[in-house]
Amino acid sequence: xxxxxxxxxxxxxxxxxxxxxxxxxxxxxxxxxxxxxxxxxxxxxxxxxxxxxxxxxxxxxxxxxxxxxxxxxxxxxxxxxxxxxxxxxxxxxxxxxxxxxxxxxxxxxxxxxxxxxxxxxxxxxxxxxxxxxxxxxxxxxxxxxxxxxxxxxxxxxxxxxxxxxxxxxxxxxxxxxxxxxxxxxxxxxxxxxxxxxxxxxxxxxxxxxxxxxxxxxxxxxxxxxxxxxxxxxxxxxxxxxxxxxxxxxxxxxxxxxxxxxxxxxxxxxxxxxxxxxxxxxxxxxxxxxxxxxxxxxxxxxxxxxxxxxxxxxxxxxxxxxxxxxxxxxxxxxxxxxxxxxxx
Numbered sequence: 001x002x003x004x005x006x007x008x009x010x011x012x013x014x015x016x017x018x019x020x021x022x023x024x025x026x027x028x029x030x031x032x033x034x035x036x037x038x039x040x041x042x043x044x045x046x047x048x049x050x051x052x053x054x055x056x057x058x059x060x061x062x063x064x065x066x067x068x069x070x071x072x073x074x075x076x077x078x079x080x081x082x083x084x085x086x087x088x089x090x091x092x093x094x095x096x097x098x099x100x101x102x103x104x105x106x107x108x109x110x111x112x113x114x115x116x117x118x119x120x121x122x123x124x125x126x127x128x129x130x131x132x133x134x135x136x137x138x139x140x141x142x143x144x145x146x147x148x149x150x151x152x153x154x155x156x157x158x159x160x161x162x163x164x165x166x167x168x169x170x171x172x173x174x175x176x177x178x179x180x181x182x183x184x185x186x187x188x189x190x191x192x193x194x195x196x197x198x199x200x201x202x203x204x205x206x207x208x209x210x211x212x213x214x215x216x217x218x219x220x221x222x223x224x225x226x227x228x229x230x231x232x233x234x235x236x237x238x239x240x241x242x243x244x245x246x247x248x249x250x251x252x253x254x255x256x257x258x259x260x261x262x263x264x265x266x267x268x269x270x271x272x273x274x275x276x277x278x279x280x281x282x283x284x285x286x287x288x289x290x291x292x293x294x295x296x297x298x299x300x301x302x303x304x305x306x307x308x309x310x311x312x313x314x315x316x317x318x319x320x321x322x323x324x325x326x327x328x329x330x331x332x333x334x335x336x337x338x339x340x341x342x343x
Contacts, residue, residue, distance in 0.1 A: 020067075020264075021063060021066040021067055021068045021265055021266060021296070022067070022068060022069050022070065022261065022264075022265060023068055023069065023070045023071070023072060023100075023261050023262070023265040024059065024060065024063035024068045024070070024071045024072070024265065024266050024268065025071075025072045025074070025262045025265060025266065025267040025268065025277075025278055026056060026059060026060065026071055026072065026073055026268050027074075027075050027076045027077075027268065027269050027270040027278075028056065028073050028075075028079050028082040028084075028085060028088065028270070029046060029050065029075075029076075029077045029078070029079065029081055029082040029270060030043055030044070030045065030046050030047045030050070030075075030076050030077045030270045031043070031044070031045060031046045031077040031078060031081045031082070032044055032077035032078045032081070032104075033078060033081065033104075033106055033107070033141075034078070034104055034106065034139045034140060034141050034144060035139070035140030035141060035221070036104075036138060036139055036140055036221065037137070037138055037139075037140055037190070037192065037221060037222075037225045037228065037229060038138070038188045038190055038216045038221065038222045038225070038229055039220055039221045039222065040216070040217040040218075040219045040220040040221070040222050040279045041075060041076035041077070041220055041279070042220040042221055043075065043076050043077035043078070044077070046077075046270075047270050047271050049271045049272075050270050050271055051268075051270065051271065051272050051287075051288075053084040053087065053088060055272065055287070055288065056088055057088070057091055058287075059268050059272075059287050059292060060088075060091065060092055060095065060097070061095070062287075062291060062292040062293065063266060063292060064095050064097060065293075066266070066292065066293055066296070068097065068265070068266075069097060069098060070097055070098040070099070070100055071092050071097055071098070071099055071100070072099075072100040072101070072102075072261075072262065073085070073088070073089070073099060073100070073101050074100070074101055074102040074278070075102070075278065076269065076270055076278070077270075078103065078104055078106070078107075079101055079102075079103060080103050080105075080106075080107050080108060080112065081107065086115060089116075089119050089121060090119065093119050093120070098120070098122065099119065099120075099121045099122065100121070100122045100123075100124075101116070101121055101122070101123050101124070102123075102124045102126060102186055103123060103124070103125060103126065103166075104126050104139070104144075105125045105126065105145075105164055105166030105167055105170070106144060106145065106164075106166060107166070108125075108165075108166030108167075108169055108170060109166075109169060110169050110172075110173070112169075113166070113169035113170045113172070113173040114173045114176075116170070116173070116182075117170070117173040117174050117176075117177050117179070117182060118177070120179070120180060120182060121182065122182050122184070123170060123182060123183055123184070124183075124184045124185065124186040124212060125164075125166065125167045125170060125183065125184070125185055125186070126185075126186050126187070127163075127164070127167065127185045127186070127187055127200055128187050128188065128193045128200075129187075129193045129196040129197070129199070129200065130161060130162060130163065130196060130199045130200055130203060131196050131199075132145070132147055134192060134193050134196050135164075135193075137192050137193075138188075138190070138192055138193055145164040145165065145166070146164070146165040147162050147163065147164060147165070148162070148163065148164075148165045148168050149161075149162060150162075150163045150167075150168045150171065150207075152203075152206040152207045158206055159202070159203070159206040161203045161206070161207075163203065167183075167185075170183050171183060171207065181208070183209060184209055184210040184211070184212055185200065185203075185204050185209050185210070185211050185212065186212040186213075186214065187200055187211070187212075187213060187214070188214045188215070188216055189213060189214065189215050189216070189231065189236075189239065189324065189343070190216060190228075190229035190230075190231070191228065191229050191230065191231050191235070192228065192229060194231060194235060194239050197213075197239065197243070198239075198242050198243060198246055201243050201246040201247055202246055204247075205246060205247060211247065212255070213243075213252075213255060213324060213325070214324075214325070215236075215324050215325075215330060215343040216229055216230070216330075217279045217327075217329050217330050217333060218230075218330070218333045218334065218337060218339060219279060219333050223333070223337060226339075230339075230342075231342060231343070232342060233322075233340075233342040236322075236323050236324065236342055236343045237322075237323060239323075240252065240323035240324065252323075252324075255324075255325055256323070256324060256325045256326075257325075258325065260277070260325075260327045260328075262277050262278050263276075263277050263327065263328055263329075266292055266295075266296045266299075267299075268287055268292070269281075271286070272286045272287045272288045273285075273286050274286070274287070274295045274296070274298075274299050275299075276299060276302075276303045276306065276328075276329070277327075277328065277329050278329070279329040279333075280328075280329050280332055282299060282302065282303070284298050284299045284302065285298065303328075306332065307328050307331075307332075309335075310328070310331050310332050310335045311331070313335040314331055314334065314335055314341060322343070323343055324343045326341075326343075
């Protein structure tokens with residue numbers, strides 16, 4: 001085994017080593033019009049040294065040269081508030097790359113929805129609950145949405161639901177396009193909204209939408225509100241079994257097994273700094289000064305060391321999630337704050 005590693009290392013030194021890259025996570029803005037109680041980035045106002053559009057395009061080109069196939073434009077704030085978003089999306093699509101985006105949908109009008117669908121942007125709508133009062137508590141803002149009726153028969157399902165207007169605009173744009181299914185729903189599991197998540201699951205099943213579930217990353221506002229949002233193991237277990245009754249065990253288990261794509265790919269923060277992932281900052285360097293490929297290789301090496309240390313701490317504490325997807329960032333903050341890993 002040592003001989004194999006030695007030969008492999010020599011080959012890499014002589015010929016170079018091509019990092020495997022499939023996705024670029026590129027934060028486009030730190031601005032946000034909500035104050036979500038579980039936000040790990042503490043999004044709000046724009047950072048003073050945010051990358052320009054030309055600098056963002058340069059990062060995308062570098063990722064393309066590293067064989068990236070997709071770009072995630074998902075924060076750290078609300079991407080739809082970024083004034084150059086459409087131009088950036090058109091640039092990415094012209095390079096033959098897929099665009100993925102997570103949005104709170106508060107400014108998702110008909111024109112924006114039709115633009116996203118026409119550019120085949122894979123869009124996840126953050127739907128914490130179908131109950132407006134619960135949603136407002138999660139969003140940290142009263143009357144965060146306009147709520148409208150939506151009949152799932154338009155998408156081949158059954159049932160009438162009350163949903164945010166932005167989500168309806170997105171679903172109607174998708175239906176009119178008669179093309180790919182591009183719309184999904186994402187929700188973070190907290191004590192505030194856990195009782196209403198089965199309702200979201202029923203809506204997703206009726207509307208034929210992928211339901212992407214996350215547990216909180218305890219940093220930023222999430223750690224500040226830990227007592228209000230953290231679930232016990234029994235609460236996670238109860239929610240899991242209720243969702244199994246709606247979505248099926250195979251559906252949830254597939255999500256749990258699926259590795260986070262952001263963790264394994266380059267992460268460029270709003271100001272150009274490289275992160276370990278979307279929620280773990282790192283002192284690696286800035287794309288304004290060093291090529292992305294070089295920074296990514298350095299980040300991978302340092303991240304492996306950090307992950308090994310975190311895994312040892314949590315293994316010694318006997319902490320392992322059982323019901324919902326684990327990720328290295330959540331485990332890092334659980335080790336840092338000595339939290340229980342109950343999910």
